[in-house]
Amino acid sequence: MTPLNIVILAAGKGTRMHSDQPKVLHALAGRPLVQHVLDCASLLKPQQICVVYGHGGEAVPNAMQQYAAKFVIQEPQLGTGHAVQQALPHLADDSQTLVLYGDVPLIQHSTLHQMQQAGAGLVLLTVNLPNPAGYGRIVRDAQGDVQRIVEEKDATPEQREIREVNTGIMLIPTRQLRVWLGRLQNNNSQGEYYLTDIVGMAVQQGIAVHTVQPANEWEIHGVNSKSQLVMLERTWQLVEASRLLVQGVTLADHARIDVRGKLSCGRDVEIDVGCIFEGDVTLGNNVRVGAYSVLRNATIAAGTDIAPYSHIDSSEVGADCHIGPYARLRPGTKLHDGVHIGNFVEVKNSEIAASSKANHLSYIGDSTVGSRVNIGAGTITCNYDGANKHRTIIEDDVFIGSDTQLVAPVTVKRGATIGAGSTITREVPEGELTLSRSKQLTVSGWKRPQKTKK
DSSP states (O other): OOOEEEEEEEOOOOGGGOOSSOGGGSEETTEEHHHHHHHHHHHTOOSEEEEEEBTBTTHHHHHTTTSOOEEEEOSSOOOHHHHHHHHGGGOOSSSEEEEEETTOTTOOHHHHHHHHTSOSSEEEEEEEOSSOTTSOEEEEOTTSOEEEEEOGGGOOTTGGGOOEEEEEEEEEEHHHHHHHHHTOOOOSTTOOOOGGGHHHHHHHTTOOEEEEOOSSGGGGOOOOSHHHHHHHHHHHHHHHHHHHHHTTOEESOTTSEEEEEEEEEOTTOEEOTTEEEEEEEEEOTTOEEOTTOEEESOEEOTTOEEOTTOEEESOEEOTTOEEOSSOEEOTTOEEOTTOEEEETOEEESOEEOTTOEEEESOEEESEEEOTTOEEOTTOEEEOBOSSOBOOEEEOTTOEEOSSOEEESSEEEOTTOEEOTTOEEOSOBOTTOEEOOOOOOOOOTTOOOOOOOOO
16 A cells, blocks of 8 residues: 555634634543544554644644654645645655644544545545535536535635535645645635645646545534534534444433543443543443543443442442442542442542442542451541651451541551541551540530620
């Protein structure tokens, strides 16, 4: 197969976004628009990706520096043809060049692959729209062959009736592209160098012009305003919901789920309304996720029940656990099988072994907790001394009474019991009851303070 270059045009200001941030860095489904395009482009395994940026200074290359792409600036912005010219020094002649757009985020790999298979010559991605306003029209001859693309502002009334439109995405022989770009003129209503003018040049040279259409119209929708962004967000979320339903996931309402990354589900998964999935999330068989829960970069094993309003971030949860409601698992949390983390319990950077539970109002931070441990309501690990974090170790079969403070670094040995209301600062011995309370006193005759009359 002919080597492939990809040029992503991402220099536009996005005036209608009313934002200081470059348009292509606004997020859709949790990722910047241009990142969607870069991810799709990378799947084609090109020899070179060039991103043409402009407005926003170095914001775009700085935000996308994890990609092995060339970032070239277009200054000033003189049209799409001028933009592609900026990338020419990085494109090999014995290749094809695929032109994509940083504000058209949902183009699919399957569509671009279809363009690669369309044949030698120039390949255009077109679509038939019931309302083609704003798009350049595909002008064909009586035999149905493409003759040129006419931008709407330059089109005649008859040409504006054409429903087949140019998406801007095209695959071009690089050697010819270099010649055609050198011949572009800006004698049009915008005074810009249109990349679309190369179509007429190809026809004049007798080079074949092929067209491909995407499977889904939403693939070619661009973003020029916040209203278009939110509409495309909803479109994509419905696509994601449909994908989950086809896989057998039960959704309480397909219109009330947000997938902002990758969500992988096993069999018989149930997801209630208002849930948000960010980053890379995996749900095992028979997992249930309660309403308005947020999961980010998390793995949840089979049979676990996540009650409503729970937050799980960068954590690993074992099988048959019960989480929430209103629980928070922070980064570095690992729960083994059968663990219970209840309402208003927060766990951070801790490992909790099988069948242990903290059911109410507790904080477990920087801790290693053994199996079959009971952590009473209101228990906290005091892991921070104001400068450094310290670790708490709780061994198997420990029972910790309510309202206990464990001042790290500290170890509670196997089978120990800690009485409610204790402050533990030293190692707790194995199998013993340990208490730390001041003597209870009653002060006779004491009166509560009264408000002073003004």
